[in-house]
Amino acid sequence: MAGRFAPSPTGPLHIGSLYTALASFLDAHAEGLAWRLRFDDLDEPRNQPGAKSRILRSLEAHGLHWDGAVERQSERLCLYQAALETLRRKGRVFHCTCSRKVxxxxxxxxxxxxxxxxxxxxxAIRVRVDDAALEFTDLVQGHQRTRLDRTVGDFVVKRRDGPFAYQLATAVDDGDPSIVRVLRGRDLLANTPRQLHIVTLLDLPAPTYAHIPVLLNRAGQKWSKQTGAPAINDQTPRDNIRACLTLLGLQPPDLGLEPMIEWAKSHWHLSRIGKQDQAFN
Ligand SMILES: [Zn+2]
Structure with a gap:
């Protein structure tokens, strides 16, 4: 049984992604779960050369050691194809040639x-949604209720230009019976109903979800590569982890990196996490 961290290799780790990685790591350990690492790398043009090894080095420098082999969505295409065939057998997918304008x-x-x-x-290949409410309980954001037919409608599971869509691949990976916990940024909450729809259609077990607040820059934007987040400094891991722990509602004592992480594992509790995004400069 495991939790997981699934960065896209579009650039190096920054404060926002380190914060999410640490929260996911602590949450998995506090629950007695393994912590797996997966690269969501299906969007080939956005992948940055060297980003995967740089992310791995940064995680190790910060004492965030993952369990088992690193997975890559780009190496799991046969699983996504099998999922697509299952959806096809169930009469759930259709082929869409609508123009962008339409x-x-x-x-x-x-x-x-x-x-x-x-x-x-x-x-493109789309999956049909139901004209019914989809409900789930998020461990941080509370009860969620969505009508996919009224918010997105039938959505793409395989793009016209070839790649499997993020929603399908992530549903298959997070629907793996060994993944029981998905902790990620609140900015991804809007994707969850689509992924749960696929998980349900494929008869996979749904993980429990925890969508934590994201860190905002001075302009109120989520820290990301697109908003100019600088790469995390691997030479100051203790200070970086300490800053992230404080943002996660913990007050770490003055310890070295590894003892501070051990301390955090035993003091972690999801209930300390608020719902609102936080400013970090
Ligand atoms: Zn169409």
Missing amino acids: LAESPTYPGHCRERVTPIPNA
């Missing part, structure tokens, strides 16, 4: 291609 005219998928169940070239 799609932009409606907030939800307009349903034009719903009857196109036989494969056609140069088409």
Whole structure:
């Protein structure tokens, strides 16, 4: 049984991703779970050369040691293909050739291609959603209720240009029976109903979710590569971990890196995490 951290290798770790990695690590250990590492690397043009090894080095420098082999979504394509075939057998997918212009005219998928169940070239593959509420309880954000038909509609599981969509791949990976806990940033909460929809259609066990607040920069944007977050300094791991622990509601004593992490494992509790995003400069 495990929790997991699943960065995209689009750049080095920064304060925002270290904060999430640490929270996921502590949460897994506090629950007696293993902590697995997976690279969500299906969006090939966004991957940055060297980012994977740099992220691994940073995690190790910060005392965040993962269990088992590092997984890569790009090496799990046969699992996603099998999932797609299952959805097809269940009559849940169809082939969509709608233009961007047509799609932009409606907030939800307009349903034009719903009857196109036989494969056609140069088409995206979409999964049908239900006209019913989807509910789950998030350990941090509380009870969630969504109508996928009213918010997104039938959504893409395989892109027109070839790659499997993030929603499908992540649903398959997080639906693995060994993954029982998914702790990640609140910015990903809006994806969860789509992933749960696929998990349910595939008869996979759903993990429990915990969506923690994200760190915001001076401009109120989430710290990310796109908003100019600098790479974390691997030469100051103790200070970085200490800052993240404070942001996670802990007050670590003055200890070295490894003893401070051990202290944090035994003091971690999800209830200390607030719901609101936090400023960090
Ligand atoms: Zn269509």
